[in-house]
Amino acid sequence: MRYCINCCIHLLPNDLHRQCFRCRGPNHNNQKCPVCKGENKIPLCADSKQMKLLAVLEVRTDPSESWNGFFCLRKGKLCSLIFGLLIMTLVMASYILTGAKHGLLLIPSPFHYGAFTSNPGLMDNESLSDMKDHYQPSKMNISYVKDYPSIKLIIDTITSKIEFVTRQRPGLEELRKQEPHMFSVIPNKFLPNSKNPCWYEEYRGNTTTDPYATNSYALYSKRFRTIFDYLRKVFWNHLYHYKDKHYRLRCLPHFYIIGQPKCGTTDLYDRLRLHPDVRFSAIKEPHWWTRKRFGIIRLRDGFHDRYPVEDYLDLFDLAAHQIQGVLQSEAAKERGKMNSIIIGRASASTMWDNNAWIFFYDNSTEGEPPFLIQDFIHAFQPNAKLIIMLRDPVERLYSDYLYFASANKSAEDFHEKVAESLQLFENCMLDYSLRACVYNNTLNNAMPVRLQVGLYVVYLLDWLTVFDKDQILVLRLEDHASNVKYTMHMVFQFLDLGPLSEKQEALITKSPASNTRRPEDRSLGPMLPTTKAILRDFYRPFNTKLAQVLFDDAFLWKRT
Numbered sequence: 001m002r003y004c005i006n007c008c009i010h011l012l013p014n015d016l017h018r019q020c021f022r023c024r025g026p027n028h029n030n031q032k033c034p035v036c037k038g039e040n041k042i043p044l045c046a047d048s049k050q051m052k053l054l055a056v057l058e059v060r061t062d063p064s065e066s067w068n069g070f071f072c073l074r075k076g077k078l079c080s081l082i083f084g085l086l087i088m089t090l091v092m093a094s095y096i097l098t099g100a101k102h103g104l105l106l107i108p109s110p111f112h113y114g115a116f117t118s119n120p121g122l123m124d125n126e127s128l129s130d131m132k133d134h135y136q137p138s139k140m141n142i143s144y145v146k147d148y149p150s151i152k153l154i155i156d157t158i159t160s161k162i163e164f165v166t167r168q169r170p171g172l173e174e175l176r177k178q179e180p181h182m183f184s185v186i187p188n189k190f191l192p193n194s195k196n197p198c199w200y201e202e203y204r205g206n207t208t209t210d211p212y213a214t215n216s217y218a219l220y221s222k223r224f225r226t227i228f229d230y231l232r233k234v235f236w237n238h239l240y241h242y243k244d245k246h247y248r249l250r251c252l253p254h255f256y257i258i259g260q261p262k263c264g265t266t267d268l269y270d271r272l273r274l275h276p277d278v279r280f281s282a283i284k285e286p287h288w289w290t291r292k293r294f295g296i297i298r299l300r301d302g303f304h305d306r307y308p309v310e311d312y313l314d315l316f317d318l319a320a321h322q323i324q325g326v327l328q329s330e331a332a333k334e335r336g337k338m339n340s341i342i343i344g345r346a347s348a349s350t351m352w353d354n355n356a357w358i359f360f361y362d363n364s365t366e367g368e369p370p371f372l373i374q375d376f377i378h379a380f381q382p383n384a385k386l387i388i389m390l391r392d393p394v395e396r397l398y399s400d401y402l403y404f405a406s407a408n409k410s411a412e413d414f415h416e417k418v419a420e421s422l423q424l425f426e427n428c429m430l431d432y433s434l435r436a437c438v439y440n441n442t443l444n445n446a447m448p449v450r451l452q453v454g455l456y457v458v459y460l461l462d463w464l465t466v467f468d469k470d471q472i473l474v475l476r477l478e479d480h481a482s483n484v485k486y487t488m489h490m491v492f493q494f495l496d497l498g499p500l501s502e503k504q505e506a507l508i509t510k511s512p513a514s515n516t517r518r519p520e521d522r523s524l525g526p527m528l529p530t531t532k533a534i535l536r537d538f539y540r541p542f543n544t545k546l547a548q549v550l551f552d553d554a555f556l557w558k559r560t
Contacts, residue, residue, distance in 0.1 A: 148530060151419055154426045155537045161429040162541055164457070169465050170371055175379050178361065178371060182293075182309045186252070186380050194323060194339045195496075197381055198251040203239060205246075211235050215314050216292070216307040217283065227282045231317055238321040240328075249320040249327075250313050253281070254342040255385040255495055256377070258463075259351030260453055262399040263391040264477040267514040269346040271488060274508045277497055279319035281345045288312040289373045290353040294360060303359075319343045342495060351388060352452070352459050355441040367436035378466040385495060386467060391477035392557040393454030393543070394535040398527045401449050409524060415531040417448035422538065425451055434458060454539055457546035464549075474550055478557075485509040 176183050190197040205211060210232060212218050218228040240247040257265050272278050286292065292307040319341065326339045350373060357369035377384060391399075401414050424447050428437040437443060438452050438459075463472065473494045480487040488509055492500075500508070526532075547555040 147419075148534070151422060151534055152537065154422050155534065158422070158426050158429050158538065159541055162434055164461060164545060165433065165435070167368070167372075167435065167462055167465055170375055172379060175371065175375055179376065182376070183379075185309050185313075188380075191327070193327065194251075196251045196254045196319075196323065196339075196341075196343050198249055198320065198323060200240060200247040201250045203246045203248045207236065212314060215311045216305065217286070217311055217315065220297070220304075224283060228314075231282075231314070234321065235317075238317075238324055240324070248317075249324040251316045251320045251323060251343055252313075252381060253316070253345040253384070255344045255387060256350060257344065257346035257348070257387045257389070259348050259388050259459070260390060260396065260456065261348040262396050262403060263348070263389045264480055265346055265348045265389050268387070268389055268475075268480070268491070269344075270514045271484070271508050271511060272344060272491065274504075274511070275492070275497060275500070276504065277340050277342060278495075279322065279341055279343050281315040281343070282318055283315055285347045285349070286312065286315055286345070287347050287349055287353075288315075289377065290347065290349045291356065294356040296356055316343055340498065342497070351463070354439050355444055357439065358441050367432045367440065369439050372462060374463050374466050384467070384471065386463065386472045387491065387494070388456075388460070388472060388474045389477055389480065390456055390474060390555070393456065393539045394532055394557070396454055397449055397451065397535060400453065402524065411525060411528045411531070414449070415528050418451075418531055418534060421447040421449050421451045422534075435462075451538070455542050457542050457549060460546065460549065476554060479554070481513070 187199050190199050203211070212228045212232060212235075215228065217224050238248070240249065257269060259265070266284075269280065269284060273280055288307060288311075291297070293309070293312070295303040295306040297304055323339055323341050323343075326341060354369055354372050357371065361369065361371050397418075398414060401417065402409060405413075424443060425437060428440060428443050432440070435458065438455055444450070444452055460472075460474070473490065475487055475490070485505075543556050547553050
């Protein structure tokens, strides 16, 4: 059944809409039509029966109204369109902000990047024209000039809170209570004819026993298995037999390269290894004092089984075998000759990384660690020698960022991470002491860049509370890079190493530098001048104190 939508009149089956006598011609007006009565409504009933809602109605559109219908959308479709556009805008904004740390939060970073032109004295010995010569800021950088004053306020707040307070050194009995097993394994007296702290330990295994079966370094690190396979082969050849018992020689290092990361410690390690009287642990950076003894592989991965001190001592077995050979030689027995071989260990985390203390040591005072690594090292080796290699902390931080950042590396990204880290450090300093913030595990993990590693004087002062100043040699990477021969002679003299032939010395001093910046990182160029000025301001009071402690203005790093 068909109906005329305008006239509400039943049409014949073969009738066309144009044949409807009430709709004939274009002059029909719904407002004047006696049937439509100006209501312009479609009836829902016909022949006293309810019309089906899906009935097909044939409509003749008014030419004057056709264009109005073309431009008018139903409200539902219009709302859907607006909602779709809104979602698309949000998605695009999120995509643009994915480079930011809080990319999913559609909030612009409070700090921007760029050069500033208002203060030409912000960088030591560098004018604004010098800055422009080696760095041409892009248009994006120019738009963020006004951010420097807000960051400078943060630095001023931090500076106002700095206090270098001497820490309270724990007693020996307190240390014993914290690490009873360590004190039961390492004796308090060592062999008199060795520069290294060495002693004989009874070995109760038999010829079928694998002495390294439970060593955590061998179990968890595939790259160390070759080393331990060799140690297994030669182990029984180096046991000392006395009164039907077997003894093995155990040794600790004579000296430690303790810091800092990205300051040339790898190059120093590689050169010292070439000295005929120097031996190192089987693994360059065992990180036992700072991490492994707590069961930490990576802090973000949680805790594993703790590496016992025996596993750490196993790393010096290769050197101990050579020392034992010298001690048991007939010439040494007759002359009572002092063994000339010394053992070293290089872990750049030793000086600064005490992040694990909060999980294991109680009785902390106002957030400061009650025990530090140096407390335990000194308890066993009060005569240990320590070597520290430092570098301009501003350049160290940028090198650290380039080395450890995995993606989206750029000078601009580095700037933003510096600004965020400064904010976090300021928040800590408002509530806690400088030492508490420097050793704060939560803060150190939250900061996008490791600002705290460049606070050299804080760590050095804590090491000086337990070791004498003449037991610590502090070097600068800048001096080492410009004159390798001079710095290596300083190290040889500090370690009481014997003279070398010209050939041996040339091999050590003329070798290529180790662990230099990767080519892909060099292509990123230097940090922004603004970032450099900010970091100079931040590190200045710490460098000033460091220069005072060492009586050397070179540690102000004014000309780097």
